Amino acid sequence: MADVAVQSEGRSSGIVINDDWPGYSLDLFNYPAHYSGDLDCVIIPHGVIMDRTERLARNIMDDLGDHDIVVLCVLKGGYQFCADLVDRIKALSRNSNHTIPMRVHFIRLKSYLNDQSTEDLHIVGAEDLSFLAGKAIVGTGKTMQTLLKHVEAFRPKMIKVAGLLVKRVPHNSPCLPDYVGFEIPNRFVVGYALDYNEYFRDLNHICAISESGKTKYKI
Ligand code: HPA
Numbered sequence: 318m319a320d321v322a323v324q325s326e327g328r329s330s331g332i333v334i335n336d337d338w339p340g341y342s343l344d345l346f347n348y349p350a351h352y353s354g355d356l357d358c359v360i361i362p363h364g365v366i367m368d369r370t371e372r373l374a375r376n377i378m379d380d381l382g383d384h385d386i387v388v389l390c391v392l393k394g395g396y397q398f399c400a401d402l403v404d405r406i407k408a409l410s411r412n413s414n415h416t417i418p419m420r421v422h423f424i425r426l427k428s429y430l431n432d433q434s435t436e437d438l439h440i441v442g443a444e445d446l447s448f449l450a451g452k453a454i455v456g457t458g459k460t461m462q463t464l465l466k467h468v469e470a471f472r473p474k475m476i477k478v479a480g481l482l483v484k485r486v487p488h489n490s491p492c493l494p495d496y497v498g499f500e501i502p503n504r505f506v507v508g509y510a511l512d513y514n515e516y517f518r519d520l521n522h523i524c525a526i527s528e529s530g531k532t533k534y535k536i
């Protein structure tokens with residue numbers, strides 16, 4: 318077990334969940350009855366997500382405290398993380414003498430069908446992002462590279478990316494978020510706004526989907 322970190326973490330891979338982690342039995346937690354049989358296990362319980370998010374909020378405050386922040390939330394999968402992260406930043410800033418002006422914008426990316434990433438990543442419903450000029454951004458969500466290129470074109474003063482999850486994929490891109498919640502095995506997970514064909518966003522924990530769940534909601 319690592320010592321308690323008292324300084325800012327620097328760039329960290331977050332809480333590492335190993336490949337041999339079997340997850341928690343679903344019987345130990347509440348989850349919506351309509352998903353019974355559709356899940357294998359709980360990978361990250363909701364409370365742990367919230368505790369980790371609170372720490373990320375503090376790291377972000379420590380690093381960006383003197384800037385106005387424009388938060389760019391990547392929909393749909395990032396909405397819950399973004400909402401909770403913004404909430405924690407607000408709470409921390411209320412409790413210190415250090416309030417940070419923060420605005421929140423949304424962008425929508427779509428690339429997954431079933432549990433496979435499709436080639437055609439597209440930005441759906443992009444707003445005019447020219448407001449980003451001279452601001453510090455904390456983007457949340459996934460599929461960073463395309464988005465970063467898009468955002469950099471608006472020449473913000475600073476860009477920081479927060480991602481709740483980073484998967485250990487064999488050829489991971491060198492492009493990692495500045496703030497990472499958890500590093501997880503390369504398997505498809507759902508819950509906490511992450512979906513499988515639009516299902517499971519209403520599940521609070523991050524869970525592994527079962528084979529029968531995949532079949533049930535396959536398109
Ligand atoms: N779950 C849901 N959506 C995703 C995932 C995942 O594991 N990876 C990329 N998009």
Ligand code: MG
Binds near residue numbers: 429513
């Ligand atoms: Mg999705």
